[in-house]
């Protein structure tokens with residue numbers, strides 16, 4: 001089951017505690033329909049449970065004869081889709097009158113109380129929305145039938161701290177949320193607490209994974225620097241060895257130079273621990289610098305004088 005399906009399953013199971021909220025759900029279904037009341041179909045969904053629930057809600061509250069149509073016209077491997085329809089034109093007219101459809105503005109009576117606003121948004125996301133798998137991306141969107149209604153719902157959401165943004169895809173107005181906290185707040189607001197918790201869990205795992213990745217990248221970078229520095233040190237020591245022999249080095253540098261040649265992969269700290277008289281990491285660093293300076297002087301001395 002996709003995250004979107006989980007959200008919808010949870011929302012569909014919620015029972016409205018008050019009659020006012022049932023009306024708000026019904027209103028969400030009708031006002032955001034793209035074709036209704038001119039067309040028979042109110043909305044189409046992949047979930048038979050959702051279609052049945054809303055057809056029953058419509059029949060129960062308004063005594064409208066609503067049917068659920070199964071659409072098998074799509075490709076065989078795709079799941080069938082279910083449309084909730086009101087076939088009788090006179091019934092559609094009655095509904096249009098009762099709910100002031102189509103209207104560019106929301107009818108305040110249906111979204112007056114906080115409980116009803118939550119139910120209204122629940123209806124919108126259940127029937128006209130989708131939530132992307134948070135493993136992939138934080139994104140929740142609701143398709144609006146036109147710009148005016150999208151704006152109205154955007155403003156309604158703002159009053160409840162839901163900061164929807166509006167965009168268009170293929171000429172269709174879309175309300176969307178992009179930030180994980182915003183999506184969490186929205187899902188909690190509409191009553192999908194299980195989905196909210198799941199999203200939070202996924203977010204924690206994702207953040208941990210990012211942290212580990214960052215740390216690994218950092219370690220790799222440091223390792224790269226260590227290897228690079230070691231290669232330079234080994235080249236310097238070899239130069240001294242070939243031209244003057246390691247005895248040329250001061251006594252305190254000889255042992256370290258030999259250890260470095262034998263252990264090019266070791267860190268400074270590891271080299272420090274190998275010395276017969278252990279010194280600090282910075283002490284090793286200082287001695288290696290002196291070795292390199294010695295090599296540099298030898299190289300310069302071997303260059304023919306230009307004057």
Ligand SMILES: [Zn+2]
Nearest residue numbers: 020021115116
């Ligand atoms: Zn209510």
